[in-house]
Amino acid sequence: MAAPSVYAAINAVSAELAKAGIAKSHVNQADDYKYRSIDDLLDRLAPLLANHKLCVVPRVVERELVERRDEGQRLLFHVALKVAFTLTSVEDGSSHMIEAYGEALDPSDKATPKAMSAAYKSAMIQAFCIPLAGSEDPDRASPRASARTHIAEPVQGWEQWARDIEDIIGVCESEAAIDLVQERNRELLVALSRERQELYRELGECFATRRDTLQKRCTAAPKPKQRSSAKASAEAPRAFEREAEHA
Numbered sequence: 084m085a086a087p088s089v090y091a092a093i094n095a096v097s098a099e100l101a102k103a104g105i106a107k108s109h110v111n112q113a114d115d116y117k118y119r120s121i122d123d124l125l126d127r128l129a130p131l132l133a134n135h136k137l138c139v140v141p142r143v144v145e146r147e148l149v150e151r152r153d154e155g156q157r158l159l160f161h162v163a164l165k166v167a168f169t170l171t172s173v174e175d176g177s178s179h180m181i182e183a184y185g186e187a188l189d190p191s192d193k194a195t196p197k198a199m200s201a202a203y204k205s206a207m208i209q210a211f212c213i214p215l216a217g218s219e220d221p222d223r224a225s226p227r228a229s230a231r232t233h234i235a236e237p238v239q240g241w242e243q244w245a246r247d248i249e250d251i252i253g254v255c256e257s258e259a260a261i262d263l264v265q266e267r268n269r270e271l272l273v274a275l276s277r278e279r280q281e282l283y284r285e286l287g288e289c290f291a292t293r294r295d296t297l298q299k300r301c302t303a304a305p306k307p308k309q310r311s312s313a314k315a316s317a318e319a320p321r322a323f324e325r326e327a328e329h330a
Contacts, residue, residue, distance in 0.1 A: 087177030089170055092137040097211045099131055104214030119215070121200040124207060136173035141166050141203065144182065146195070151188065162187055162194040166202040170210070181206055237271065241279050244271070249289045258294055265290070 105127055107117035132139060145165035153159050163186045171178040185202030187194045207213070237244040248268065255261045265272065276283040 087179075088172035088174035089137070089177040089179050092135040092172050092174070093170060093179070093210065095135045096128075096131045096137060100127065100211050100213050107215055119204070121204055124204055124213075128207060128211075138169075138171045138173065139207075140169045140171065141199070142169070143167075143199075148194075153190075157190055159188045159190055160192075160194040162189075162198045164195070164198040164202055166199065166206070168203070168206045168210075181210055183209070236274075236278070241275060241282055245275070245279075245282050245286050248286060252289050252293045255293060256297070258297055261290060261294060261297075 105119050105123050107119050108123065109118050109120050110116070111118055143164055144167050145163075147163045149161045149163075151159045151161050163184065165182060165184055167180055167182050169178050169180045183202045183206035185198040185200070185205065187197030187201060189197055239247070248264065251264055252261060255264065272283070272286070275286070
């Protein structure tokens with residue numbers, strides 16, 4: 084029994100690509116390494132796929148979008164895709180599906196196309212065993228996201244944690260005490276600003292309100308009366324006389 088035509092087509096494409104492969108003719112200036120561009124791959128692969136009557140149809144299975152910041156605090160969009168590619172032979176309609184992942188960072192609307200290119204390159208290089216396989220990047224640029232340490236959500240959850248912090252703030256009797264609360268919870272406060280922005284704003288208002296209350300209390304507190312220098316000078320000899328009498 085003959086094997087499905089899709090596997091014969093995959094084998095034929097692999098055999099032709101194995102002769103010369105696809106050279107890494109581009110250089111990523113940011114990270115200083117050579118790579119094969121998506122155009123290099125398409126230029127070589129397209130005529131071979133047509134020749135051997137093999138279709139490649141992509142389908143996005145999963146997509147995740149996260150906003151990040153680069154080292155200059157510029158907004159970046161990070162997209163991670165899981166893509167299924169169905170290779171189908173025109174000869175008998177037989178098909179084989181493969182999956183690959185692609186990730187990309189971009190400050191505009193190109194993160195998803197870049198991630199698609201990365202997934203396509205990864206899938207085709209592995210499916211057809213293209214020589215010179217290595218770490219691939221879909222573009223010459225490499226936006227750098229700032230290092231971020233993941234802080235786990237408190238055991239009691241963000242809502243209850245924020246309420247607990249509000250209770251602590253409410254009993255602080257000085258601005259120094261408030262500063263201490265902020266310092267000891269700085270990492271969780273930063274994590275809260277990313278995960279729950281509305282809750283973070285509410286907590287910020289609580290800090291500000293308590294500081295304002297303490298400042299007003301200090302302003303309204305009566306100042307201790309000072310004795311006039313003339314009166315103090317008049318009383319000094321009398322006090323001295325009394326001490327002399329007891330001596």
